[in-house]
Amino acid sequence: MIERFLGWLGDTSWSVALLESLYVWPLVESTHVLTLGLFVGTTIMMDLRLTGIAFRKVPATAFTGRLLPWTRFGFAVMAATGLLLFYSQPLRYYHNIFFRAKVVVLVLAGANAAIFHAGVHRNAGDWDEDTTPPRAARIAGAVSLTAWAVVVIAGRLIAYNWFDCDLQPQSAWVNRLAGCGVGAAGAE
Amino acid sequence: MLEPFFRWCESTALGRAVAESVWAFPVLEAVHLIGLCVLGGALLVVDLRLLGLGLTSQPVARLARNARPWLVGSLVLMAATGVPLFLSEAIRAYYNTSFWVKICTLPVALTFTFAVRERVARREADAPGATGRIVGGVSLALWFTVAAAGRWIGFS
Numbered sequence: 001m002i003e004r005f006l007g008w009l010g011d012t013s014w015s016v017a018l019l020e021s022l023y024v025w026p027l028v029e030s031t032h033v034l035t036l037g038l039f040v041g042t043t044i045m046m047d048l049r050l051t052g053i054a055f056r057k058v059p060a061t062a063f064t065g066r067l068l069p070w071t072r073f074g075f076a077v078m079a080a081t082g083l084l085l086f087y088s089q090p091l092r093y094y095h096n097i098f099f100r101a102k103v104v105v106l107v108l109a110g111a112n113a114a115i116f117h118a119g120v121h122r123n124a125g126d127w128d129e130d131t132t133p134p135r136a137a138r139i140a141g142a143v144s145l146t147a148w149a150v151v152v153i154a155g156r157l158i159a160y161n162w163f164d165c166d167l168q169p170q171s172a173w174v175n176r177l178a179g180c181g182v183g184a185a186g187a188e
Numbered sequence: 189m190l191e192p193f194f195r196w197c198e199s200t201a202l203g204r205a206v207a208e209s210v211w212a213f214p215v216l217e218a219v220h221l222i223g224l225c226v227l228g229g230a231l232l233v234v235d236l237r238l239l240g241l242g243l244t245s246q247p248v249a250r251l252a253r254n255a256r257p258w259l260v261g262s263l264v265l266m267a268a269t270g271v272p273l274f275l276s277e278a279i280r281a282y283y284n285t286s287f288w289v290k291i292c293t294l295p296v297a298l299t300f301t302f303a304v305r306e307r308v309a310r311r312e313a314d315a316p317g318a319t320g321r322i323v324g325g326v327s328l329a330l331w332f333t334v335a336a337a338g339r340w341i342g343f344s
Binding site for chain 2: 026029030033034036037038040041042043044045048054055056057058059062063066067070148149152153156157159160162
């Protein structure tokens, strides 16, 4: 079902136009990559504070308060451009193991952020000035650093077709992870 | 005139090794991007502050001092991955306009960052004035040019 929907999506004229465009696709892709500096960049700085590795004299709430709007704005740009890129080649990305890994880790990173904000960040006033934040905050920072690094690396590797379904033979585990096989015939 | 030098670059052992490996180029690219993320964060924390945005409750000098090791570290990481990436396709780079935009803007950005911006950031205490705002804006514009031209090398 998903396959048929994505196949239809990729055949829509806007999807084809986006993929085949000389400048729009590269511009969308470039925006996606450059916004990494804003979104992941500010996230890393916040995580360095939460882990107590850097900015130890800067109150943690300065990062979660004053810098977070910039992080959120960066995320919005990344999500918008990312969805456009997905829309340009839905089936190919759907069957790309790096894309799949990226989505899984993205969800983990999101859950980690949600747990942090609903949990230890609620009483941030109590540990705001601590050079070494409480354990829960340090764990949240470390998980975030790791998760976003994996997302960036997996995201970059999506461009490579080593494990694409139409490049058979692939080992069984690759075909399984990429969802190749019956019904994957439409993968480009 | 420089073309023989670029040919020599591509013929180096490191350049050949990266070009001939399936994984080396993509992995170097990915780590180069991690460097971009850290660089972006280390720059923005200070530049936004100079522009009167972001961490406005903090003195510029403190933010700049704290961000400095990450700024320098990310630049070292980007150079360590960028040089082998370049060596693997030096001749292609030679004929690539984006590469030249990047490689000419980079020394300007580096000089501005460590000669001008660092001095201003150290001096600015609480409320950056017009100088601070200009320096923050120029810094972001220079590094944006380096990054955008860098990404465009792959498209042109």
